[in-house]
Amino acid sequence: MTDVRENAGCQGWLKVAVLALAVVAIGLPVNKLADYALLVILAVAIFSGVIRVRPRAWGMAILVVAIALLGKWLLAPPRIDEGHNVFVPSAPLERTLPADVYRTLLGEFDALYPEAQRCDPTAFGCWRGNGTPDRPYAFSADSVWHKSDASRSVTSVDFANPVWLGLGFINEVKYNWTATTEIKRGERDKRFWMGLQRWHLTMPWYEMVRLPGAYVGGELCWRGTLLWEGEADRFAILKGDSCRPIEPADIGKRIFGSAIKPDTLSMHVTPPFIVRLKLFATWALTIIAAVGVVGLLVRVRTQRMMLPLLLVGLAALVVALDDGSFIGGLRPLDGGDDGLFYDGFGRIILQKLLAGDIWGTLEGGEKVYYYGGPGLRYFMALQHIVFGETFLGYLSLVLAFPFFVLALFRRFLPERWALALVLLFVAVPVGNLFGTSFILYEKWAARIFADPAAYMLFIAGLAVLVGASRGFTASFFGALLLALGIFMKPIVAPAAAIFLGGAGLAALSMRQWQRVAGLCVGFVFVFSMALHNWVFGKIFVLFSSNSGDSNLLVMPPSAWGAALRGLVHGDVSGIGRIVMQLADWLSGPAESYWTIPLNAAGVVILLYVVLRGRAFDPWLRLIGAAALGQHVVAFFYNAATARYHFLTWFLTMLVVMVWFHDVAMAWLAQRYPDAMNRIANHRLSRQLASVLTRLQKATA
Template identity: 60%
Template sequence: MQDISPEAESQTSRTGVKLAVFALAVAVAGLPINDVAIYAALALAAVAIFTGTVRVDPRRWGAAAAVVAVAIGAQVALAPPRIDEGFNVFLPGGVLERDLPADVYRHMAGAFDKQYPPDKRCDPAASGCWRAGVMPDRVYAFSADGIFHTSDLSRAVTRFDVADPIWHRLGFINEMRFNWYPVSDVQRARRDGRAWKGYDRWHLTMPWFTMIRLPAAYVGGQLCWTGDVLWEGAGERFAPEAAKGCRTIVPDDAGRRVVGVGIKPDTLTMHLEGPLGVRLKQWLQPLIKFAAIAEIVLLLIRLRPCRATAPLLLLALAIAVIAIDDASFLGGVRPFDGGDDGMFYDSVGRDMLQAMLAGHWRGFLEGGESIFYYGGPALRYFRALEHIVFGDTYLGYLSLVLVLSFIVLALFRRFLPSPWPLAFAILFLIPIGTIFGTSFIDYSKWAARGFADPACYILFMAGLLPLLGPRRSGPDNRFWPAFFGALLIALGIGMKPLVAPAAAVLLGGAGLAALYWRQWSRLAGMCIGFLPVFSMAWHNWVFGGRFVLFSDNAGHPLVLVMPPSAWIGALREVLTLDFSGGLTHRAMMQIPNWLSGPAESYWTVPLNAAGVAMLVYVVVRGRRFDPWLRLVGGAALAQHAVALFYVATARYHFLTWFLTLLVAAAFMQQIGFAWLERRYPALMTRVTRVLWPPRLAAGIERLDGKAG
């Protein structure tokens, strides 16, 4: 039995105190955290906090509390005047015709007819046509940015600058009512596939409009624009302005409205600039937050720049990979593809959030389905909570993805000596990993598309760390690490129940070990932490009246492509030499499809097969390996077994191949490289000289040593 060491207790305490420091920084930033600059400041503060050492001097904590109070007070006293903004998609008829000012509606309807001639519109009977869908249910769309600063329009903002609708945080564009397919003449977006267009990857093509009410504090400022703009005059009449221009705001404009029309894509820009006093407040607001966050960190954390070097390097690489692939994930709102899971989860999450804000808790808990059908039940709840904290952005999911690189580094450190962990973590961030195992790009691009798979795997991997213990000696008898480890894995299953077999092997093995060592606190932590996994069955029973353990599509023939009955049928065909049923062919194709891995290429089958062979060796015969590594390998094998039955879609099996990569890396480091050097000394010398030159090895070792 392993007792709780004073060092372990101290580490738990330090983690809790560091979270408290970070909470002070978030309190200064305020909710929602939807500004990219403030988010970046919090990210850098998190690196400094979790790589530094907490100062426990009560006077410093008192000073930090004073900084928080002064910063919040200053933000309230110097708050810029808010601008009421309302926006929505424009589709002719319905509530927009009824509730928009008549001049505005007629103008936009005419622009719509010009852009989408009536004689060329899609057939309303065709599935996916905008005319067959659901029209807007309100004149101004709901905005999560408006939760804490309400408005009778969509939201109340301190700045108004429309340069690109993707970065203007138009959350309504991903509502399921606008789930149009290619048959529709009105499309939602256009993707620029050129590699260098990461920042400008998406162009919104759906017709939309925005309306602002000019505050009295902006008299003396000006509004500049390009595109189709209407300005309210006397008698609530709206007149179109020139296609490009600037107009000074006069006293008569106070309280009047200005409408920007985005019927024709990529034509509308608007920038509202206040007088000097307003601009000073707009500049001071973020400066107060930056200064207060920095002061809190300097007061309460003893910085360790050497330890922060590697995390900052990994963070920079992760952001670069995301920006190249799709920079809108870094604070914009991209239109999810019609029919994609991402659109469903975000739309349902927004509906759930509105139900919660209206006090309809049953509607929130039901989650849009009486019985979960889609394979990521928890993601809709995550989306709803994400919009509370981060407004109309996806910065919550981005946070999970950015943390992934640190989780990967920690897992490699758990089983490999320096400098291998940092080297493998860097390779993980570089897209070369798609050849074998997985790569960071796999997770970031599917997260940017709003799928549940990356969230599932990140939570599962995060749960491994406290369950395995930080050192080779394994976990000790503590309740909280076991609780949070099991809880994270339960949340991962909620995101994607497909990983349940790996969770069963991992938690089953960890539970048996706790019983053997009589680690009752640890065993209780795992049991209690894992309880939320049964909330899915509870939901299905309460709201749907039927017992479904996870989700209802587990047996769908497009997902479960080779059920056990099909394998039995294939065996029967082989024994009888009657192949007329085609089951043998399906079985033979399932194996190379499985081994094609994340690259989904038959060229990678031999390499992936070698990785599976290493995995089997470590689990079955690898007594010289860390027993916890063998348990991880057993969890990976359980997921490989799943791949024999379910469709070989790459994103379903990222966790499987990552765990395989982790075990294979330990195998190669402990056995494989030494065997190759004995067998092929000359070849290995040349390969090492090219791929692992002394300077590179020494540099990574120094960097890893600084971070350790």
């Protein structure tokens, strides 16, 4: 009876509930790499296993979490107040910082950036014309759960590279410095082996710590310049590479570190033994509670965890090699880039939410959406609530992406093919030539662009909708995911319209009323953009108002019409634009004209499957029709920028791979039997088949 109940429906909801309970056990924000790694492993165990539904088990799990939270509250030592901010000459900083501190920081700033060498404040992107600090300590998303009169309160201070310190202020929109002058936002080390140290913060800033009484007997070590508060608001200047014991007179005093010159400041606080013991005990309680929740509520299937851990590990390795700061760090986003806009506005939205300004929160920084897709700014605000001053929320979506791809491959291909293709997709960048690869999405996600999020949500929605379920729930969430994809980047709207239109008509013809209702209710969220623009801007704009921007709509229908009319009258001057647009379109994700024949062949196969391939799965043909709709977008939209069309080529690749398996393989076996047998019996082929067989058994 128990097995029947445990394998009944609602497993998905129960798994989400167990994961939420594990998050509570770990504690918010999940902004430390160790906590996040634990959460990822637990998530794999939860979603690979079966949830127990016995009330007694749930009661014990909740009790374990409650006891652990109480124990952590009782054992946790007082937290360290930490404040930080960018430093540029500013009247608010002069009024609010201690006089000795401001004078010292200003002297270092003037010495490094003399007045005669500073950029013109009227020039676009100059730091002098892009806002100044308005308070001594900048807002930090880490303070959502642990309040402080500084930026935040922390359990430790230990940094050498500020990229790993979580300095959220570096990505405030008012510091949109783009000029190539004396002060830059950051520098990227392009050497491929420097993934974990890819970024260097070059903005001038300062750090302040204020230690509680429990840290007497500990030690503070530093490199660089410190200003240590003494009596009567006076500060002693300490320079060099040294350490100093923490004495009773230091408690509650402010200790400032100067980072005016990049890469010169590091600080490390060594707590006394009793504090270290309490910190270890709280971490031990965290592990016990989180693992205990899974042990009590999940029937863990270790073998089924093998493939998910492999995919997560490979994806994390690709991210680490490209830009390790995406995994728990916070790098300076490029000035003038989409990422700075999305994260900067997300931080503004979060501050409005914390201030109780719900109307301002919903407004999202624009009365009428203009810049890109509106959704990512809200996503960044939410992810900062859960993951603090990191990008771990976006990283979580990136790490989940291979599972969305695998689910879609499995729907149309045999298990071995699906496994082989997803491993190639994640680990081998062959898709950079045709179809896209994981690394392309990861690179733009690490820059906090909306495009990857839109495509990931869209593919997740497809994976849900092409499943076997005809019920309301799956249809609702599948349609909602497509709507969220449009919310992230409206460029995917044509594909969504074609796919949902076809799915809806099919459901109506088969009288699947629950599916129809789910599709309608789930997709209605897409109209929230038009509602926002009408309520706040008093104007009807369906998605965002930049759709007619000449940098995006580079070949509007009028340009096509003019060129074709000119051709009729013997004027070939406009044909060059058409040729270049088509060439850019067919250059694909590689952005290379050498790949035009390969991509053109893919489009031909796509047309064949959609128009003539009655033997193929109707869902696949509908996906192909959606891909064709997106290809048409490339006739008008900026085709030279490949990231706008990743979804187009991914869907094309899916259809081509199914065609290759169902048609081309059989033709090759019939036409060249000896060659195909030699390939199948090659040692590498047999080894690959053995690995895939093991993975297939692990997922059974």
